[in-house]
Structure formats: C-alpha cells, structure tokens
Amino acid sequence: MIVYQNNLCEISPCQLSGFCVGWKSPLDGETLHKILKNSYRIVVALDDQTTQVVGFVNSLSDDVYFAFIPMLEVLPAYQNKGIGKELLKRLFVELSSIANIDVLCDKELQSYYEKFGMMKSYGMVFRK
Ligand SMILES: CC(C)(COP(=O)(O)OP(=O)(O)OC[C@H]1O[C@@H](n2cnc3c(N)ncnc32)[C@H](O)[C@@H]1OP(=O)(O)O)[C@@H](O)C(=O)NCCC(=O)NCCS
Structure with missing residues (x-):
C-alpha cells in the first residue's frame, strides 16, 4: 500500500x-x-512494504502570495498508478492559502498540470 x-x-x-x-x-x-x-511544504509517498520513498513533491514559498513547485518525482516502477496525481492533490491542499503557484515543466507535461486547473505561461531560468 x-x-x-x-x-x-x-x-x-x-x-x-x-x-x-x-x-x-x-x-x-x-x-x-x-x-x-x-x-x-512537501508530500512524500512511501511503499509500506519496502519503506522506500516512491514519490515526492516539494514547494518553496514566501508564505504569503507566491509558491513554486521545483520537483515532482515518482520512481519509474511506480509511475502511472495515480501517485503523482495524489501527491499534487495533497500539495495543493497544503498550498490552498497561496494565490500564485508556479511550476516549470516540459511541454509534454503541460496537459498533466492542466488537469489540476493550471494554465500555460512563459518563464525564464538560469541553469548553472
Ligand atoms: C510526471 C510524473 C511525476 C507523473 O507521475 P505518475 O505517478 O506517473 O502520474 P499519475 O499516475 O498520477 O498520472 C498518470 C498520467 O500522467 C501522464 N504522464 C506521465 N508522465 C508524463 C509525461 N512525461 N508526459 C506527459 N504525460 C505524462 C500519463 O500519460 C497519465 O495520463 P492519464 O491520467 O491521462 O492516463 C512521473 O511520470 C515522473 O516522475 N516523471 C519523471 C519526473 C518528471 O518529469 N517530473 C515532473 C517535473 S515538472
């Protein structure tokens, strides 16, 4: 489980x-x-049989108006079982008082985030 x-x-x-x-x-x-x-705020998914973490999502925030989701990861063997969806659903509850929540993702994943009501946008980044 x-x-x-x-x-x-x-x-x-x-x-x-x-x-x-x-x-x-x-x-x-x-x-x-x-x-x-x-x-x-974070949400972590654990397999209670192995006690291994099989997925997680984290967020950074000013605790007032903005939050950013830098990482959402599910181990390959556990993907497509709804774990990513559950992690995000639970994180959005944690972030319910924050008006602006941003995530950067590959184009193919935009439709994934749209299912949670997120909108496409533009962004700029440094990558060192
Ligand atoms: C993206 C990720 C977190 C999804 O987690 P998951 O537990 O496999 O996803 P769920 O089971 O909740 O949802 C599965 C749905 O996501 C879609 N999906 C999964 N990975 C996808 C990808 N790379 N591109 C587009 N859609 C993807 C599946 O097609 C499926 O769609 P459906 O609900 O219409 O059938 C997982 O694939 C992962 O860890 N990928 C590598 C890291 C990554 O890309 N993270 C996102 C950073 S922004």
Missing part, C-alpha cells in the same frame, strides 16, 4: 534513492533529503 505524509518524519536519506532518472547528475538521497527538509 502507498502511504502519504507531509513531513520527513522517520525518513532517512537512504530511503530516497533511485530518483532523477535520466538526469546528467542525478541527486543522491542525502541531497534530496536536504532539499525536502528545507522546503516550505
């Missing part, structure tokens, strides 16, 4: 391996743990 939690309670870096598939330099468990620890 997949269980969801909105904190890092009892989750260690070694439970956060295998993410960032296809990245030139995938982030390791230690780095992902730090990212989630320092985030504004």
Whole structure:
C-alpha cells in the first residue's frame, strides 16, 4: 500500500534513492533529503512494504502570495498508478492559502498540470 505524509518524519536519506532518472547528475538521497527538509511544504509517498520513498513533491514559498513547485518525482516502477496525481492533490491542499503557484515543466507535461486547473505561461531560468 502507498502511504502519504507531509513531513520527513522517520525518513532517512537512504530511503530516497533511485530518483532523477535520466538526469546528467542525478541527486543522491542525502541531497534530496536536504532539499525536502528545507522546503516550505512537501508530500512524500512511501511503499509500506519496502519503506522506500516512491514519490515526492516539494514547494518553496514566501508564505504569503507566491509558491513554486521545483520537483515532482515518482520512481519509474511506480509511475502511472495515480501517485503523482495524489501527491499534487495533497500539495495543493497544503498550498490552498497561496494565490500564485508556479511550476516549470516540459511541454509534454503541460496537459498533466492542466488537469489540476493550471494554465500555460512563459518563464525564464538560469541553469548553472
Ligand atoms: C510526471 C510524473 C511525476 C507523473 O507521475 P505518475 O505517478 O506517473 O502520474 P499519475 O499516475 O498520477 O498520472 C498518470 C498520467 O500522467 C501522464 N504522464 C506521465 N508522465 C508524463 C509525461 N512525461 N508526459 C506527459 N504525460 C505524462 C500519463 O500519460 C497519465 O495520463 P492519464 O491520467 O491521462 O492516463 C512521473 O511520470 C515522473 O516522475 N516523471 C519523471 C519526473 C518528471 O518529469 N517530473 C515532473 C517535473 S515538472
């Protein structure tokens, strides 16, 4: 069974391996743990059989008007089972008082976010 939690309670870096598939330099468990620890709101999906984290989403925010969703990840073996959808649904509840929520994504994923009522927009980035 997949269980969801909105904190890092009892989750260690070694439970956060295998993410960032296809990245030139995938982030390791230690780095992902730090990212989630320092985030504004998070939702984590765990497989209660393996205790492995199988998906997560995080957000950054000024706690007033703007929030940004930098990462949404589901392990390949767990994709297309509704976990991503559940993570976002729960995150949007956490962010319900924030008027402006931004996410940058590939063009192919725009229709995914549109299902949550998000609109296409334009953006600019630095990538170092
Ligand atoms: C994108 C991602 C989080 C979706 O999670 P998931 O648990 O597999 O998604 P769900 O099961 O909730 O939803 C599946 C739906 O998403 C669609 N989808 C999944 N990945 C997609 C992609 N790369 N492009 C377009 N649609 C995609 C599926 O076609 C399916 O559509 P349907 O509901 O109309 O059948 C997951 O595929 C993933 O981790 N991808 C790699 C990281 C990534 O791209 N993250 C997004 C950063 S902005």
